[in-house]
Amino acid sequence: MISIQKQVLLLSDFHYKEFADHLLDTNSELPYKLISSIKKTKVQPESDGLCKLIYGDAEEKTRKKFLQLTHHTFKLSAFLSRNYPNYLKHNLQLIEEFLAKGQKQRANDLAEWLTDVAEKIEDYTTLVEVYKFLAQQAFITESKDSNKYHKKVDEYLLLEQTKNSLYAYLREHLFFKGKENISKSQVNKDLAFFDKYVNHESNSISILARFGKYYELSFLGHPDFFKKETEQELDNLERDFLNNSFVCYHYLDDMYFKILGQRLQHKVNTTNTEAMLSEVKKMNGISSFLKYWKSYINIPELFSISVQVSHYMSAYGYVFRDDYIKQLPRDVNENISYLKIKLEEILSKDIWEDGHIIKFINVRCFYSAILLTGDERDKNKSIKILEDTLVSYQQIPFQKFLDGIFVALIIGYFSLKEYEKVITTYKRYKKITSEQIVIKENDLTIDAYYFAAQYLTNQRKQYTEKLKATYEESGAYKHIQNLIKELLSYYKIPMQLD
Numbered sequence: 460m461i462s463i464q465k466q467v468l469l470l471s472d473f474h475y476k477e478f479a480d481h482l483l484d485t486n487s488e489l490p491y492k493l494i495s496s497i498k499k500t501k502v503q504p505e506s507d508g509l510c511k512l513i514y515g516d517a518e519e520k521t522r523k524k525f526l527q528l529t530h531h532t533f534k535l536s537a538f539l540s541r542n543y544p545n546y547l548k549h550n551l552q553l554i555e556e557f558l559a560k561g562q563k564q565r566a567n568d569l570a571e572w573l574t575d576v577a578e579k580i581e582d583y584t585t586l587v588e589v590y591k592f593l594a595q596q597a598f599i600t601e602s603k604d605s606n607k608y609h610k611k612v613d614e615y616l617l618l619e620q621t622k623n624s625l626y627a628y629l630r631e632h633l634f635f636k637g638k639e640n641i642s643k644s645q646v647n648k649d650l651a652f653f654d655k656y657v658n659h660e661s662n663s664i665s666i667l668a669r670f671g672k673y674y675e676l677s678f679l680g681h682p683d684f685f686k687k688e689t690e691q692e693l694d695n696l697e698r699d700f701l702n703n704s705f706v707c708y709h710y711l712d713d714m715y716f717k718i719l720g721q722r723l724q725h726k727v728n729t730t731n732t733e734a735m736l737s738e739v740k741k742m743n744g745i746s747s748f749l750k751y752w753k754s755y756i757n758i759p760e761l762f763s764i765s766v767q768v769s770h771y772m773s774a775y776g777y778v779f780r781d782d783y784i785k786q787l788p789r790d791v792n793e794n795i796s797y798l799k800i801k802l803e804e805i806l807s808k809d810i811w812e813d814g815h816i817i818k819f820i821n822v823r824c825f826y827s828a829i830l831l832t833g834d835e836r837d838k839n840k841s842i843k844i845l846e847d848t849l850v851s852y853q854q855i856p857f858q859k860f861l862d863g864i865f866v867a868l869i870i871g872y873f874s875l876k877e878y879e880k881v882i883t884t885y886k887r888y889k890k891i892t893s894e895q896i897v898i899k900e901n902d903l904t905i906d907a908y909y910f911a912a913q914y915l916t917n918q919r920k921q922y923t924e925k926l927k928a929t930y931e932e933s934g935a936y937k938h939i940q941n942l943i944k945e946l947l948s949y950y951k952i953p954m955q956l957d
Contacts (some may be wrong), residue, residue, distance in 0.1 A: 461506055462579060463529045465535060465572035467497040473544045474539060481538045489513070490532040533579070537704035540580050541715070542750050544707040547577055547585050557942060567596075580661045581706040583619040587612055616659055627665040628652060629674070649675050662703040666714065669696050673721045685728055693722045713749055716742065716759035723763060727770055736790050739767055743797055756815050757805075761822065763800060768825045771795060771832070772870075773938040777945050778831045778838070779874040785794065787832075795832050802826040816855055823848055824860055826946060828867050842871040861892055862901040869908045881912035903933050904942065911946045923954040930956060 460468075470478065475498060482491040496512045497503070507517040510525040517525075539546045550573055570589050577585040594608035628649075653675075656668035675694065676684035683689065696863035697718055708714050719742050726735035742763050753762070775791055777783060784792070802825055811819040823844055830841035845868050864890040872880040890907060906929045914922040926943060933939040945952055 460572075461529055462504055462507075462575055463493065463533050464497050464503055464509070466533065466576045467494050468503070469547055469550055469569075469576060470539075470573055470699065471546070471549050476545060477543070478536065478539055482535065487532075487535060489528055490535055493528060493532050509768070514626055533700075534705055536580075538706050538748075540705045540750070541713075544582070544710050546578075546583075547573060547582055548588075551585065551588050551592075554589075579705070581618075581661060583615040583622070586591075586615040587619065590615065618664070620951075621659075622664050622667065622709075625653075625656065625664065625671060626712075629667075629671050646675065646679065646681070650816075662699070662930055663706045663708055666696065666700055666703075666718075667708070670714070670718060670721070674717075677724050684725065684899055690725055693718070693725060697722065699887055711751055711755070713752075713757070713759045716757075716763070717747065719745075720762050720766075723766055727766055735770065736794065739763070739794055743794075743801075754810070756810065756818050760805075761818065761825075764802065764825055765821075767794065767798060768828050771798075772828050775944065776833075776870065776938075777949075778870060779946075780949060781834070795829060799826075799829050802829060816852070820848060820852055820855065820860060824863055824867065827864075827871075831867060831871055831874065837869050838875055842868060842875075845871070861895060862888070862897040862905070866901045866904050873908045873912055878912040878916045881908060882916070885909040885912075900936050900939065902938060903929055903939050907933075907939060907943050907946065911943075911950065911952065914952055915950060924953060926952070927956070 467475070475494075479491060479494060482488075482494070493509075493513055496509065499514070503509075504512065506525075510517040510522055513528065514521045514525060531626075550569055554566045554569050557563070557569065570593060571586060573589045577583075577589065590608045590611040591761070593603050593610060597603075597605035597608055650672060653668045653672040656664050657666045657672065659668065665685070669692075673684065673689070675681070676689075697715075700715055700718055704715070719738065723735065723738045723742065726738050742760075771791065771794075775787060777786070780786065787795070800824060805822055806819075806826060827841040827844045830837040830844075845864050848864065867886065868884050869881050869888075872878075872884060885905065907926065910926040910929060912923045913919070914926065930940055930943045933943070944956070946952060947956075
């Protein structure tokens, strides 16, 4: 039998139905016909016989099409590997049941199918158990293969241990509390650890190692991450993942979304807006692929959303303009609308009380920022959410979000022309964050809106001078300089920039 036959026959009724429904939902008609034909056939035909069931004949040209179909359908089983990476394991229990009933041949057939499919999807824990059974059976029957099978157990234990060590390293060493905690020697040590495995023969191990390397470089803003070659390497990483997307990672690990997150981060940092929008569309299109995120906070998705919101508010944050919506590029407007709906959906989930209050506050901030791009009603709603957050969660340690919250509040009040509230909110911000570390970028944005509001309120020259000083101080942040230029132009503030 070919691998796709073995795979389908190894599926439980639940996993078969999940896979079949997925194929129907994605209009994969021929793959659905293939797996349903395998499922319904009591006596499994050879390859040519199965080809006739699908295409009506087994001529050479047809066999080529059939071979392509079997490979394609096996790749589509990525749905199972990514949603249910343990989908083969119930067969271990079936082997025991068959042996208890005296059906040794059925047990051995099942073991043979398992080794074939589990090898392809890199389900090493299942392979360990199958080869333990084969080794012990060989010993009982006085076969010379017993030692050979024990060596296979060692081989797969090592592979699983290596995969787990990569996960452990990512959690222990790359769970950064701050960039300032990472020394150059530690960075070199981390990169050397991942480099040991980037060319590993195991697809899952190689991809985990490559992701770990790019993740660290991205987080630290390392110059190597922004090189042109990194873009090609990330393209290759995505390609290799998709070509082998049926291999297994640890359950609850959304590896593809994390890879796309690195690609998105690279596009944003290289200011390639068109490429970024293309990446965002791809991420939005696959965000509901994994079913287990219904029970958890989808952290990779939140990362994607945070990058998008930050980009849109930096590049298209002139929400004070009366013609703001008309000025927005169509693609940007569509993505902002999508983010608004997506954030409402996320916030409505009944999962926030389970140790996720900080993330909840973070998501409320994203949502409030997106609301600022809407009409007056949305802006007032944004302000209410932000003010409620400051009051309702003042006992929660979310200081690192404070400057972001005040940026959104001040933009909201400014865009509603409530300049006096901009001024009083600015004073609150300075008082609350007097001894807190704030992000320089946010601080400069707040200053720009505050000085502009002061000038629009009283036309005093001192505020144009302070606005100019803010412009000069923002040399490293071109989007803030663009914001100040926009404020000067739109409100006709008399100030000459060098």
